[in-house]
Each structure stands twice: as structure tokens, then as C-alpha cells.
Amino acid sequence: MSTPRTRLAGKVVKYGVLIVGAVVATGPILFALYTSFELPADYPRLVSFGRLTLWNYRYVFDNAPVLRWYGNTAFVTFGVIVGAVVVNTLAGYALARIRYPGRTVTFLVVLAILMVPLQAILIPLYLLVAQLGWLNSYQALIIPFIANPFLIFLMRQSFQALPTDLEEAAVIDGAGRFRSFFTIAVPLTMSGIATQALLAGTWTWNAFMIPVTFTTDPNHYMLTVGLNSLQSQFYTLTTVQMAGVVLLTVPIVLMFLVFQRLIVPSFATAGIRG
């Protein structure tokens, strides 16, 4: 049996491990944050807070089209989110509620494709985009990524969790399919829809392989690709690169801190993807 003393010791050890883990997890991010405010000449020494400046941020904005990359990333992310919410919500609803021939087959296909890596279909996607003349365009980064098997699956589960009574009642009251979809089903699955928007947004914001393959013109770069190009451009300027890292990371971290209650469980249940 454990005595109070051993229990205390156990607690100390447990929190010790957790604190080490938390330091390891956040350390590199804090390192980037701190370094991004250091003058290049001061790196890698530690300096007092009084010596920290915005010099790197000014430098990176002056010497690379960072604003443009921000705009591209924001636009593409927004486009994918809007498209994804419309398409995957409708598809999920159809799989959950509408009886049509081949529904089971469709659902099985969606399940089977859940884990097909983007890497394996990159070449045909590239060919398609190239044939359409879409290289270096926004639509190439948006349209192929709207319909997503995982998000369809997520929405199907949300709609299926709803009791059918409400919608049936609405139908008895004379509401059509569309009316009951928009006034009953959609409002009740708002948290599922919000989760979907957050996941699609995170994936698109952080996407790298697709934008680096589909864009060659720096004006069409997304932030991730731009940041990667900074590496060779400012090879010796570590502090400037870290400013780039912070610019890329801050929006997604803020978004995560605000919405983590929605994001974390959705990754935990099935979200082994992306």
C-alpha cells in the first residue's frame, strides 16, 4: 500500500516527466520566437529583452514578397474551407440520410480511400492541373482539395448521430427535403461543420508538397513554400528565417488555442490523416 510519502514522490516524478515533455514540445517554438526578435549580430547569444527588435520582420517584409504569400495562403485556405463545407456537408448528408441505389458502395469507397496518401496520386493530379493550364494558379491549389473523404466521413457521422424524429416531424409539417436540411439538420450539426472547417483550414494552411509542386512563380507561392525558399535566400541570416517561421506559425497556433476543444477530439477519434 502506498504511504503519503511515496504518493508525493510519485506525483513529483509524474509532473517532472510532464514538464520535461512540455519543455521539449514548446522549446523549439519558443526558440524560434525569441530568435526572431534578435539582431543577426547577437545570434546565437542570449541577450536582454531590451536588445530585442523587430529588425528581422522589417527585413523579411522588405526583401521577400511575404505579404503576397500571406494573401495567397489566406485566399487558398479560405477557398478550400468554403468549398469543403458545402461539398462535404452535402455528401455526408446524402450518405447518412438519402436512400439511393449504390449508397453502401459509395460509403465503402469513401472508407477505402480514407488512407490513400496524396503522395501516391500526386502525378495524375499534376498531369490534370498541367493539362488544364492551371499551374501557378489559385484554382489548382483549391479545387482538387475541396472534396475530402475524411471530412465526408466526419459529416456522415454527425448527421447520423441526429435523431431522425425532428426531420420527420418537419416533413409531416410540409417541409421539403431542402427545407428540413437547412432548417433542422444543418443547425444541429454546426459543431461538426465547424470542426470540418478547422481541419480543412489547418491542412491547407500547412500544405507543402502540393503547392511546392504546382507553383514555380514566387508570386503564387504559399507561405510554406515561400518560407522554404527563404532558406537558401537568407542562408546565413538565421534570425530572419525564424521571423519567417513565426509569421507562418502564429495564425495556426492562435486558431488552435482558441478552438482546441473542437480540434483535439476530432483528431483523436479518427483523424490519422494529413
Next chain:
Amino acid sequence: MWFIYPIVETVILAFQRVNLFHFSQRSYIGLTNFRQLWEDPAFHHSLFITLTFVVLVVPAQTVVALVLASILQSVGFGKTAFRTAFFLPYMTSTVAVTTVFMKLFVEGGPLSTAAARVLGVSNTTWYAYPSYALPFLVIVYVYMYIGLYVVVFMAGIENVPAELYEAAKVDGAGVFQRFRHVTVPSVRPHVFFVVVAGFIQAVQIFDQAYVIASSGAILGSPAGATATLVIFLYQQAFRLNDLGYGSAVAVVLLVIVFFGMALTRRLLPERS
């Protein structure tokens, strides 16, 4: 259709000769691409690199995540805060994380110096030194993914009835015995899931390896030490312009992933 088209197209392309810059001229060449793969030492090398990577990554991330998750579930105060901290790296971009770690593991950098002092390895630029480049990728990768699997395991441990732990305590089981005989058996399906999903995810490693090599002309540098399967695919298709050959590699990747998936599906009933 939307989803099936690119998969079917990948398979078709694998039996063709297609050049990146003349992609409208496609000719069937049968199994030539696969025969060439079978004999290509660079392909064998990429399989070997990927296998080594997976063998290093999967056990490490599974064990660490399970231990962290079980500690996290057993403490009362600060659970959410720690979970947030652990999950944070998974939310950040692969490019950002790799860029930061490249600075931490540069010759004379904070972590390479610490590693040299503690482990006695040489203080060098890890991603540019052939025998350190793959371990470097492993560190960057595991750093990002542990948080995800911690959350998966936490969900599993949450479902273990508290009475089991109480009963084990009454029987005099210590912390380690409870972990070994209550936690581990109860979350066995989750362990299996994390191993298989982690495997499927890890064989696709690309971004991190691309980032460390992108200042050079050849992907997979230094000296092919990070030439993973997908890096090999990318190199063939988009640097050497042979889309057919790249697609043959993609088919191999698909087969590997489907193999992993078949294993999960078989275990799915046990999970629910």
C-alpha cells in the same frame, strides 16, 4: 469517381512511358517500369531508408506517447494545459518545424552541442552529415507526431474503468505494475491502431526530407541518406521528368499502404 480517377490513372501511368514536358505523348510499355524498379539500386536504397526510418519512428513514438498519455490521465491538475503543449507541434507546419530544427542541429547549434556533450556524438550539422541525417529526420518527425498519438491514447485510457485501477491498488500493485497489467492490456486495440496508422503515415515521409535538401539540386541529400520512397518518387517524376517510372513507385507505395490498411480493417471489430 472524383477519388477513384487519380488512383486508376496512377496505375495506368505506371505501365506507360511519359515525359514531364511532353505528357500528351504516352505509350504503353508493359511491365518495363516495374522491371526497371526491380533492378534499380536507387529504388532498393530508398526502400531500405524508408524501412529504417519506420523502424526507428514507430516504436519510439508509440512507447513515448503511451507513457505520456497514461501519466497525463493519472494527474488531476493541469491535464488540459499539458495536452495542449504536447499537441502544439502537430499543428505547426512541417516546413516551420524542420527549419527550426535545422538551426538547432547546426554545427555549434544548441541541440547539436548538447548532444555532443551528453551522448558523445560529434558536434556537426546533422542534416548535412550522411550518418546523422536520417536520425535528424526521425527526431523532427517524432517531435511532430507524438502529440497526436498522446491524444489517441488518452481517449483509450479514459475508457478503462476506474475500478480496475482501484482493484489493482488494493491488490498492492505499484505504478509500474498497474501500467503493465491494467493500462497496456486495456488499450491494446489503440496500440495496434497507433502502430499501423503510424506505419502508414511514416512510409509517406516527404516534406521534412525535401526541406533539408531543397537548397541542393538533388533530393535525398546528403549522399542519398534521406532518399525515402516518396523522395525517390518525386525525384524520378519531377526532377528526372519520368512520370511513368514515378507512377510505378506510387503503385508500390499504394500496395504498402493498402497492406497496412487491411491490417487495421481486420482489427476494427475489436475496437468497437
